[in-house]
Amino acid sequence: GPAPSSQSYLSMENIISATVVSGADAIHPGFGFLSENSKFAELCEQCGITFIGPDADVIDKMGNKSHARKTMMDAGVPVVPGTKEPVYDAETGKKLAEEIGYPVMIKASSGGGGKGMRVAANEDEFEFQFNMAQRESANAFGDDTMYIERFVENPRHVEIQIMADLRFFLDGLNQLSGNLLRIAVLDTDPVNTWDLGQFMKKLWKTLFTI
Numbered sequence: 001g002p003a004p005s006s007q008s009y010l011s012m013e014n015i016i017s018a019t020v021v022s023g024a025d026a027i028h029p030g031f032g033f034l035s036e037n038s039k040f041a042e043l044c045e046q047c048g049i050t051f052i053g054p055d056a057d058v059i060d061k062m063g064n065k066s067h068a069r070k071t072m073m074d075a076g077v078p079v080v081p082g083t084k085e086p087v088y089d090a091e092t093g094k095k096l097a098e099e100i101g102y103p104v105m106i107k108a109s110s111g112g113g114g115k116g117m118r119v120a121a122n123e124d125e126f127e128f129q130f131n132m133a134q135r136e137s138a139n140a141f142g143d144d145t146m147y148i149e150r151f152v153e154n155p156r157h158v159e160i161q162i163m164a165d166l167r168f169f170l171d172g173l174n175q176l177s178g179n180l181l182r183i184a185v186l187d188t189d190p191v192n193t194w195d196l197g198q199f200m201k202k203l204w205k206t207l208f209t210i
Contacts, residue, residue, distance in 0.1 A: 009033040010142045012040050016047055026050035032113045032140070036063030066109040066147045077206055082149030090130040093148055097126055100150050106130050108137030109145040116140060119151050158203075 001008030008014065010033055019027055027049055029035035035053065042056035054062070062068045066086040072079050081100055086109055087093045097104045097120065106129055108116025116137030118129035130146065138144040 005033065005140065006142060012037075012043055015040075016043060016049070019049055020047070024049075026052055028052040032115070036110065036112060037141075038063060064109050064145075065107060065111060066145060069147060080149045080152060083147045086145045087147055088145065090127045090134075093130050093146065094123065094126050096148055098123065100148060103151040103153075105149045105151040106133045107147055107149065108133060108141060108143070109147055110141040110143040111137060112141075116146075 001011055001014050027044055034040040036059055038056040038060035041051045041059050044051040060067060061071050069079055070084050073084055083096050103119055103121045106118045106120060111117060116133050118133040120126040120129040134144045134146055
């Protein structure tokens with residue numbers, strides 16, 4: 001398709017058509033764009049094409065960050081203070097941000113890769129930052145639904161990578177410092193100086209409970 005992502009990487013019909021014409025029987029969605037779009041995963045299933053990734057129901061619960069936050073909160077999992085329901089406009093978002101407390105992070109519900117994210121340090125800059133994040137989200141993901149969290153300065157970013165097959169064999173890879181994900185060279189990984197201990201035990205327990 002043409003250069004605009006809305007007419008190419010986000011065009012479900014074009015991608016499905018190209019898959020059928022090429023004779024391929026599976027689609028790997030890559031990173032960003034439709035990789036966490038439940039409608040696309042469902043469309044692949046309806047067309048008899050294997051979507052290499054979670055099924056539509058799982059993506060709907062976890063791929064959409066607003067839904068994921070609500071799912072985790074309902075399950076009693078600790079999350080960063082913020083909104084439980086999607087936010088659609090700056091005026092509503094500003095009221096919620098006051099309740100959460102500044103600074104806040106405005107995020108795209110369908111976001112990924114750092115797109116559709118803006119920090120608002122105070123009420124005066126909230127509307128501008130919200131509108132910027134929302135436009136970027138609509139352009140990158142075809143979705144302008146947002147959510148808001150308390151902005152955590154100097155956080156410890158630790159991830160656990162998991163893999164599961166169609167028979168639900170679940171396994172986990174060792175913890176990974178998010179500080180290394182997009183940094184080419186780093187002399188000392190801060191997470192190595194942090195005693196994970198009980199934190200990692202709680203994290204694994206929560207992970208497998210979910």
